[in-house]
Amino acid sequence: MRIQPLPPFKALVAFEATARLGSFTRAADELSVTQGAISRQIGLLEDLLGAHLLDRTTRSVRLTPTGEQYFQSCREALLSLADATQLIKRWHGDQQVTVATSTALASLWLLPRIPEFNESHEGIDLRIVAYDHVKDYRKLECDLAVYYCKSPPEHIKYTPICNEEIFPVCSPAYLARHGALHRPEDLASCTWLWLDDSERDWVTWSEWFRRSGLTPVTPRNKINLNNYSMVIQAALSGQGVALGWRNLIDPYLKDGTLVRPITETLQTEGQFLVLEPTGPHERRKSVASFRDWLLSLR
DSSP states (O other): OOOOOOOOOHHHHHHHHHHHHHHHHHHHHHHTHHHHHHHHHHHHHHHHHTHHHEOOOSSEEEEEEHOOOHHHHHHHHHHHHHHHHHHHHHHHHEEEEEEEEEEHIIIIIIGHHHHHHHHTTTTTEEEEOOOOOOOOOGGGSSSSSEEESSSSOSSSSEEOOOOOEEEEEEHHHHHHHOOOOOOGGEEEEEEEEESOOOOTTOOOHHHHHHHOOOOOOSSEEEEEEEEEHHHHHHHHTTTTBBEEEEEHHHHHHHSSSOOSSOOOOEEEEEEEEEOOOOOOOOOOOHHHHHHHHHHOOO
8 A cells, every 4th residue: 555645755854954953054054955945845844734843933943842743753764764774775795894095095005905805805895985185084984994194083993004104206217317316405406296185194395304304495396296196106107206105105116116316214103094983883704804904914
């Protein structure tokens, strides 16, 4: 038998948000719609029910007795629907692990190591998602996250993987064309590959000079790029000198496709961290296996 009468779903969601937040404005912000759209949806719902659900004043919104009763039923129904949806739509199955990290760490550090994990962990599916410029690590939808942090984030479980050091790198071809560099001030005659949209806590050229206790210099030219992977690709193709993060570019140093034109090195106080959700959550064997593998890389 068909279930009826049913209210319009958008109107139901608009009413629940307005009643819960006590404000058309906050409900509109939460649902990313206009205040007028919220008002129209609730008006549509009231017309359908033939009853007033809200008492509107210039400063506040209050539920009528009918509205209070309908809100409780509405909220219970939406929560039940959300729970049922989450069970089916969960971003992971029992054997899937969702890992969040930055674009640079994903492409330069994590992905090259994944074949090693797959060889020893058959049947575990990985989902790697890149989020840059994360403001609150607690809001990441993932099982685990890997990020470079200058200091450990608050209110989240973390485990260090490794420290980091930063130094200039370039291709052998660029160094051959340019000529040998002997001192940090010689970098002034180079083209710098500049990350102009740097990740939270990442180190810029200016900061590298300052924190290394060196006299700042101005480069001959700059190539501005907004992605660290592109910075390293530009360095590999001989376009200039980049700041190399040891853990991200070590394979290129080992195979000789990148070299260090000078020896000066900045030892950072930051670390690469494995971040884990706090609060009650299911710790699946697949997640524990991937976490243990990450920590084995230390």
